[in-house]
Structure formats: structure tokens, C-alpha cells
Amino acid sequence: DLLEHATGTGKGVLGDTKSLSVTQSGTRYLLRDTTRGGGIETYTINNRTSGSLSTVSSTSSVFNDPAAVDAHAYAAKVYDFYKNTFNRNSIDGAGMSIRSVTHYSTNYNNAFWNGSYMVYGDGDGKVFTALSGALDVVGHEMTHGVVEHTANLEYMNQSGALNEAIADMFGSVIQGKNDWLIGEDVYTPGKSGDALRSMADPTLYGDPAHMDDYKNLPNTEAGDYGGVHTNSGIPNKAFYLLSSGGTFEGVNVKGIGNSQAIAIVYRALTLYLTSTSDFADFRAAMTQASTDLYGASASQTTSVKNAFDAVGIF
Numbered sequence: 536d537l538l539e540h541a542t543g544t545g546k547g548v549l550g551d552t553k554s555l556s557v558t559q560s561g562t563r564y565l566l567r568d569t570t571r572g573g574g575i576e577t578y579t580i581n582n583r584t585s586g587s588l589s590t591v592s593s594t595s596s597v598f599n600d601p602a603a604v605d606a607h608a609y610a611a612k613v614y615d616f617y618k619n620t621f622n623r624n625s626i627d628g629a630g631m632s633i634r635s636v637t638h639y640s641t642n643y644n645n646a647f648w649n650g651s652y653m654v655y656g657d658g659d660g661k662v663f664t665a666l667s668g669a670l671d672v673v674g675h676e677m678t679h680g681v682v683e684h685t686a687n688l689e690y691m692n693q694s695g696a697l698n699e700a701i702a703d704m705f706g707s708v709i710q711g712k713n714d715w716l717i718g719e720d721v722y723t724p725g726k727s728g729d730a731l732r733s734m735a736d737p738t739l740y741g742d743p744a745h746m747d748d749y750k751n752l753p754n755t756e757a758g759d760y761g762g763v764h765t766n767s768g769i770p771n772k773a774f775y776l777l778s779s780g781g782t783f784e785g786v787n788v789k790g791i792g793n794s795q796a797i798a799i800v801y802r803a804l805t806l807y808l809t810s811t812s813d814f815a816d817f818r819a820a821m822t823q824a825s826t827d828l829y830g831a832s833a834s835q836t837t838s839v840k841n842a843f844d845a846v847g848i849f
């Protein structure tokens with residue numbers, strides 16, 4: 536037919552070559568993957584902040600737009616994770632098209648889920664390089680879409696911090712580096728080893744790891760909606776302990792591994808959390824989900840309780 540799906544290639548933001556599922560249309564190739572769910576399409580907004588989007592195209596099967604290459608390749612990886620792990624067909628579970636917009640604004644040091652698609656800045660080359668270059672960031676942004684179509688946690692205060700933490704949990708597990716850092720691949724390209732956040736030790740970047748240090752910030756843009764990117768450290772720390780194990784604040788947690796830990800989070804997110812769930816609700820949801828999956832007195836369920844005890848969520 537007119538639109539044949541084909542295999543393209545391109546260098547990503549970090550200079551690595553990856554293969555892409557693309558569509559050939561006449562003599563042009565498009566970043567349109569018709570092999571996954573309702574399709575994955577990658578656009579550019581050409582350094583504007585509004586106006587028309589154009590599907591990234593190439594006159595050959597080689598794409599030379601690293602930010603778009605990674606946005607496209609990593610969206611496919613995140614789709615595959617949700618499909619292969621939980622049989623979830625795309626962001627809404629019903630095969631909705633996955634759309635990413637690259638080259639948003641100029642020197643834009645951020646990325647976001649805008650309620651319909653993922654949007655990535657190119658960074659200023661100092662604080663950030665193009666943000667789609669990090670699989671944990673792409674996983675984070677697409678998980679905001681999944682959260683919106685499931686619990687739809689309100690983006691403020693504890694429900695917002697939970698929204699943030701769940702996005703970090705999936706981003707980190709999907710990336711699979713087990714570095715427990717967020718954004719390290721695109722943050723400060725001139726400096727290695729640093730990141731936006733640490734789930735293993737949130738205090739590395741000034742975020743709380745325990746309820747005693749919960750930061751009561753105003754529910755305004757200036758207060759980051761009650762500190763959603765800060766207080767996420769507390770549930771993030773609980774997830775780190777649940778997966779990796781460890782002793783924190785005198786509480787010992789036996790690790791159960793990423794696979795079982797994220798399965799409990801997914802079940803809690805899709806069956807038990809609601810838009811106004813707070814951290815205590817998250818503990819209850821995780822305990823119920825683990826009970827469903829492994830049993831009330833299973834070691835996994837004991838680890839869930841210990842992980843939340845360790846960070847002071849009861």
C-alpha cells in the first residue's frame with residue numbers, strides 16, 4: 536500500500552546508532568511507527584512554542600535528528616515495556632496513538648506531558664542536552680499519560696508527589712540501568728555522575744527521604760504545586776528499598792527486585808489509587824496489590840510494609 540512500514544536508522548543524542556520503525560511514503564521516510572498499537576509518531580515544532588507540528592521526515596531511511604531519533608526509539612521501548620510486562624496497549628490501554636514533539640522552544644531545559652503528548656526541549660547544552668536522549672525521562676513522561684488514564688492523581692501536594700514518584704519508578708525500571716538516578720544521561724552534559732533526582736538517596740539533591748522531612752510548599756507554580764518534584768523522594772525511597780532492600784532509619788527491608796516491585800505499583804495504580812490518593816493511601820494500595828499478587832503473609836507483602844515503615848508512611 537502507499538504507506539509501507541520500514542526500518543530506519545539514526546544517531547541518538549548520545550551519538551549511538553539505533554534502528555527505528557518508520558513509514559516510507561513515496562521517496563520520503565517518516566518517523567511514524569505503524570507496528571505498535573495505534574501508532575507512534577514523532578514531530579518537530581521547529582523551536583517554536585505553538586503552531587503547526589510536522590512529522591519528522593528524511594529523504595532516506597537514515598534520520599539525522601538525534602532528539603527525534605531518541606524520542607521515537609524510546610517511545611517504542613516504553614510502549615513495549617507496558618505491552619510485554621502488563622499487556623497494556625499504549626497510554627490508555629486501548630491503543631491510543633503515542634505522539635512526541637521535539638525541539639520545543641529554544642534552549643528549553645525541560646520536558647513535559649501536556650495531557651495529550653510528550654514534549655521535549657533541546658536544553659541549552661549546559662544544564663541539559665536534548666531531554667529525549669534519556670530513556671528514564673521518556674519513560675517518566677509517558678507514565679504521566681498512563682497515570683492520567685488510570686488513577687489520574689491530582690498534580691499537587693501528596694497526590695502530585697505520588698504522581699511524580701510513580702513516573703520516576705517506571706522511568707527508572709524501564710531504563711533498567713539500576714542507577715536509581717533520574718535524567719543523568721541528559722543532565723549537565725559537561726559533568727558526569729550527577730542527576731536531577733536520586734531514588735536511592737533523595738537527600739543527595741535536597742529532596743526528603745522520610746516523612747519527618749516532608750516539605751510543605753505552597754500549591755502554586757512557584758511552590759512546584761506543593762513540591763511534587765521534591766516530596767516524591769519519600770515514595771521513591773520506599774520503592775528503592777522495596778526493590779533493592781536495605782536498612783533505613785533502623786528498619787530493615789528485604790529487597791524483592793524491580794520486576795515484582797513494579798508489578799505491585801502497576802496493580803496499585805490501575806486498581807486501587809484514585810485522583811486524591813495520598814501517601815498513606817499508596818501504602819494501603821501497595822499492601823493490597825501485593826496481597827492480591829503474592830498473598831497476605833508473603834515475603835513481598837512484608838517487604839512492602841517494612842519499606843513504608845522505613846520512610847515513615849503508615
Ligand SMILES: O=C(O)[C@H](CCc1ccccc1)CC1(C(=O)N[C@@H](Cc2c[nH]c3ccccc23)C(=O)O)CCCC1
Nearest residue numbers: 644645646647648672675676679699717718731759764
Ligand atoms: O514531567 C515532569 O514532571 C517535569 C515537567 C515540568 C513541567 C511542568 C509543566 C510545564 C513545564 C514543565 C519534567 C521533568 C522534571 O522532573 N522536571 C523538574 C526538574 C527540572 C528540569 N528542568 C528544570 C529547570 C528548572 C528547574 C527545575 C527543572 C521540574 O520541572 O521541576 C521530568 C523528568 C525530567 C524533566
Ligand SMILES: [Ca+2]
Nearest residue numbers: 671716717718
Ligand atoms: Ca537513570
Ligand SMILES: [Zn+2]
Nearest residue numbers: 675679699702
Ligand atoms: Zn513528572
